[in-house]
Structures are given as structure tokens and as C-alpha cells.
Amino acid sequence: MAPKRNRLAKRRKALGYSQEEFANELGVAVSTVTRWEAGKTDPQGYVHPKLARFLKVTPEELADLLAPEVLAPDRSVVYAVTPPPGDTDDMKRRDVLSLLATTGALMALPGSDKPSPRSGVAASLTETGPELNSHLWKVFSLSDSKQAVYPIVRHQLGVLAKGLGENQSDASRQQLCTLVADLYQLAGEIFFDANRYADAAHCYTLAASASREAGAFDLWACALTRHAFVELYERRFAVAAPILAAASQVADRGDPRLSTRYWVAAVQAEVHAGLGDLDATKRALDSAEQVHTLSGQLHNGGWLRFDGSRLAEERGTCYLALGRPDLAERALTAALSQQLSLRRRGAVLAELAALGAERRDLDQAGHYTRAALELVGQTGSGYIGRKLQGVRKRLEPLVADGRASALHQEISALDSVV
Structure with missing residues (x-):
């Protein structure tokens, strides 16, 4: 369910506007106002001055009205995702880089010979973390506005870092590294959708490192493939090609029942197309089509979602x-x-x-x-x-x-x- 903006609707009604009247004043469709208040989309930046004027609020007050109310994953708490004062994109970026550095350092530390504690953050994460990560991927997939998921993801990344800092066995650390690799790929997807490619690349890099620590080859190959996507969309095809070559080798060591290697091939096709190699593009697309020979659970709906259903549009992109x-x-x-x-x-x-x-x-x-x-x-x-x-x-x-x-x-x- 999308996070609603009840305060925005309440303010509009308090000023005596119907949705139709409000839409006419702003020069947008009524359906657009409906989607804003339902939390399905965010008002575009150029609309904000008009919104503030018609709602008779300051820009800061408008930001508070636009903060959606979010239901926590356990459905027990409803809270507003309101950025702290002065929370600019630059501050968010520094926050993410700081968390990346902390998590990377903690992953590099060796495990302990002492038994893992029966309680604590790490113990709780190994029990509930996989289900929560899966839930967040589903919310991301279903949400029209991908950015609405970020506050919860950011919070959980901080919890994972705290868990890594606790004394634990190698086995427990490996489980946490798997969760880190999973969730940092989701964070990268959120940044990628917002065109924040440098931040996405940092997230994918850490996800690849965490996957290596966990010995999770399919997870590792997917992190590398997502990193290659950043270079692909920057049209740096020659840079993306060796990343995908490495991803292909890693995927070959993964689970042959999963679709990982075929997703790598599909992305390689786009890179070959960008480099102008029609024959290599066709070979890669034909390889990706082999995903249809698989049966059973071939993806997890989270960090691996490739099932071949997008191959028609990917062929179109390549041929164009x-x-x-x-x-x-x-x-x-x-x-x-x-x-x-x-x-x-x-x-x-x-x-x-x-x-x-x-x-x-x-x-x-x-x-x-x-x-x-x-x-x-x-x-x-x-x-x-x-x-x-x-x-x-x-x-x-x-x-x-x-x-x-x-x-x-x-x-x-x-x-x-x-």
C-alpha cells in the first residue's frame, strides 16, 4: 500500500478547496492531485512554489505536508518520513558514504572464536533479516515512487552495521554479510532510479564485497551486473564490458537452477549493442533466451528478478x-x-x-x-x-x-x- 499524505489533504480541505478546484488552480489533472494525496507520486519540483502559495505555507512547512505516512514492515507503527532540517541531497550523500565506510570496515574484521551471543542485534537479524529484506524488495517493486522506500531501507542498513559490530562467529558474520549484500543492492536501485549514479555505484560495490565475504556467488554476480548498469546508462560501454565479463564468471559458479547467468547475458547484449557489435548482441540475446529452459524457482523476486519476461523490450533497446x-x-x-x-x-x-x-x-x-x-x-x-x-x-x-x-x-x- 502506498504511504498516504493525510496532512496534505487535510490542509487542502481546511482552505476550502475540492480536489477539482485545487487541480485547476495548479494547472494539473485531478488524478494528479489524487495520486499526490494517496502517496503514489511526488509533486514535481517546479510545482512546489505554486503548492506553497495556494496552501499558504512556507517551503519548510510544505516539505512537512509532503512527507508521507509510512506503515512499518511489522505493521505496528505508523510514522512520518520527515527529513531533518537542512537534510539536503549533499547531506544525504555524506550520510550514505559514512555508512558505507563503516559497514565496509566492519565486514573486513575477522570473526570471533567465541560462541555467538544468543541475544543482541546480530542474533535478531539472522532470524528476521531475510524476511524483512524480502518485504522491502516487494514494497520497492510495487511502489510507484521508489524514493518512498528509502527511509526504511536506510534505517535497516544502520541496524545491519550495528549487528556487524557485535562479537560473533564466522557463520553468523557470513549470514549478516548476505543480508548486507542484499539490502545494499536495493539501496543502489533506489539511488539508480533517482539518477544518483555515483551513490548507486558505491552501494553496488559494497554489495559485491559483502557477497564475496558471504560466498554467495549469485548475489555477487547480480551486484556486479547492477554496477555495470551504471556504466551502461552513462554510455561507458567499454567500462561496463569487463565488469560483466567478471559477473559472468562469478555466475558460472552459482546455482545453475537460478537465472543469474542469463540476466548477465541480457545486460551484456545491451553493452555489445552500445559498442556496435550486432553479432555479439545476437549471441548474448540468444544466450539470455535460454532462461526459458529453466523450471522451478528461478529467481527470488528481490536481488534476482530476471525471468525472461523483459527480453522483448531488451531486444528492442539493443536493435534501436x-x-x-x-x-x-x-x-x-x-x-x-x-x-x-x-x-x-x-x-x-x-x-x-x-x-x-x-x-x-x-x-x-x-x-x-x-x-x-x-x-x-x-x-x-x-x-x-x-x-x-x-x-x-x-x-x-x-x-x-x-x-x-x-x-x-x-x-x-x-x-x-x-
């Missing part, structure tokens, strides 16, 4: 990068016909918009761009926004046409929002 619009459109259209999350649907729409721009079909480019922009407004996803930046680059040679210029400006407006 390789300048094969014929193959790309076939794959992307097939992907769009599937049941997709809002985030994935937005990414496919953006790729189809890019395809329209590549063909100089501005009607297609406009239709899909605006559909993707609508989903950015609903989700606040930097992932979709990043895809749309690729559309903007393809529109640049066409800006002499007023339609292309208008689309270019609409996408450019995202720079100050996601």
Missing part, C-alpha cells in the same frame, strides 16, 4: 542502438502488449518515441513521448526520464520543425525535475 529500426519496432511493440509496471511501460514508450525520431516520424515521436512524460509525472522515475533524454538527442537534428522543437523543450523541462 544498432540502427535496426525494423527489428526494434517488432520487439518493442511485442513488449508493449505485455502486462508491464508503470516504470517499464514508460521505458518502452520512450524507446518507441526514439524510434519515431530516428525515422523522422514526428507524429509517432510525439505520441509516445507525451505518453512517457505522463508516466514520469505519475512515478517521478529518473529511469524513464533518462530514456527520454535519448529521445531528446535524436530530436536535435529535427528542431527546425516546430513539432520537434516543442517535444525537445518538453523533455528538457525534466532536467530540473528528475
Whole structure:
């Protein structure tokens, strides 16, 4: 369930606005106001001054109204996720780096020959940690606004660091390292969705180190693959390639019943496409397709979620990068016909918009761009926004046409929002 913003709705009602009247004043759809108050999406940055003015509050008071109420994983406590005064992105980044350094240092310490205590943070974590981590991955997957999950994840990372600091056996430390590797991958996903790639890379690096300490090869390979994604989205394909080569070797030592090695191959296909190698791309995609030969529990829905259902859209992305619009459109259209999350649907729409721009079909480019922009407004996803930046680059040679210029400006407006 999405975290609601009851205080925002209460303030609106206190000033005598219906949702319809409030939406008209702000120049947004009624459904947008509904999603804000339901906690499903966050108001975009450029709307905040208007919001503060119409609600007759200061920017600081507005931040408090926008803080969602969150139900804790045990469903026992409801609390507001309100950032402390002056909690800027830079302060958050320093906080994360400090926690990373602390956790990394504690992981490097050897275990103890003494028996593990029967009580304490570490003992509790080994019992409840796997279930809680699984719960947080599910909340992340189901939430339209991925950032809403971060406060709980950050708290639990601090608890894990505290557990690592306790005296414990090698076996207990190995279990905690597995939990650390799992949850730091989730933290990295949250940062990645917000376009905070450096912070995501730091999280994935620690997750890889923790997985190595735990001897968890599939978990390790997934952390490396996510790290490669950062380089892929920065278009540093030559940097991503050796990371994925290492991930492939690690995955080969993992559980053959899991889909890990096939996910690595799917990401390798995108890197080969970025490097312009059509044959290597096809080989990697064909290898990834072998996931369909697996049976049983092939992923865990958390740090490993690959089941081959995204291969159509991934083929489309690869063929678009390789300048094969014929193959790309076939794959992307097939992907769009599937049941997709809002985030994935937005990414496919953006790729189809890019395809329209590549063909100089501005009607297609406009239709899909605006559909993707609508989903950015609903989700606040930097992932979709990043895809749309690729559309903007393809529109640049066409800006002499007023339609292309208008689309270019609409996408450019995202720079100050996601």
C-alpha cells in the first residue's frame, strides 16, 4: 500500500478547496492531485512554489505536508518520513558514504572464536533479516515512487552495521554479510532510479564485497551486473564490458537452477549493442533466451528478478542502438502488449518515441513521448526520464520543425525535475 499524505489533504480541505478546484488552480489533472494525496507520486519540483502559495505555507512547512505516512514492515507503527532540517541531497550523500565506510570496515574484521551471543542485534537479524529484506524488495517493486522506500531501507542498513559490530562467529558474520549484500543492492536501485549514479555505484560495490565475504556467488554476480548498469546508462560501454565479463564468471559458479547467468547475458547484449557489435548482441540475446529452459524457482523476486519476461523490450533497446529500426519496432511493440509496471511501460514508450525520431516520424515521436512524460509525472522515475533524454538527442537534428522543437523543450523541462 502506498504511504498516504493525510496532512496534505487535510490542509487542502481546511482552505476550502475540492480536489477539482485545487487541480485547476495548479494547472494539473485531478488524478494528479489524487495520486499526490494517496502517496503514489511526488509533486514535481517546479510545482512546489505554486503548492506553497495556494496552501499558504512556507517551503519548510510544505516539505512537512509532503512527507508521507509510512506503515512499518511489522505493521505496528505508523510514522512520518520527515527529513531533518537542512537534510539536503549533499547531506544525504555524506550520510550514505559514512555508512558505507563503516559497514565496509566492519565486514573486513575477522570473526570471533567465541560462541555467538544468543541475544543482541546480530542474533535478531539472522532470524528476521531475510524476511524483512524480502518485504522491502516487494514494497520497492510495487511502489510507484521508489524514493518512498528509502527511509526504511536506510534505517535497516544502520541496524545491519550495528549487528556487524557485535562479537560473533564466522557463520553468523557470513549470514549478516548476505543480508548486507542484499539490502545494499536495493539501496543502489533506489539511488539508480533517482539518477544518483555515483551513490548507486558505491552501494553496488559494497554489495559485491559483502557477497564475496558471504560466498554467495549469485548475489555477487547480480551486484556486479547492477554496477555495470551504471556504466551502461552513462554510455561507458567499454567500462561496463569487463565488469560483466567478471559477473559472468562469478555466475558460472552459482546455482545453475537460478537465472543469474542469463540476466548477465541480457545486460551484456545491451553493452555489445552500445559498442556496435550486432553479432555479439545476437549471441548474448540468444544466450539470455535460454532462461526459458529453466523450471522451478528461478529467481527470488528481490536481488534476482530476471525471468525472461523483459527480453522483448531488451531486444528492442539493443536493435534501436544498432540502427535496426525494423527489428526494434517488432520487439518493442511485442513488449508493449505485455502486462508491464508503470516504470517499464514508460521505458518502452520512450524507446518507441526514439524510434519515431530516428525515422523522422514526428507524429509517432510525439505520441509516445507525451505518453512517457505522463508516466514520469505519475512515478517521478529518473529511469524513464533518462530514456527520454535519448529521445531528446535524436530530436536535435529535427528542431527546425516546430513539432520537434516543442517535444525537445518538453523533455528538457525534466532536467530540473528528475
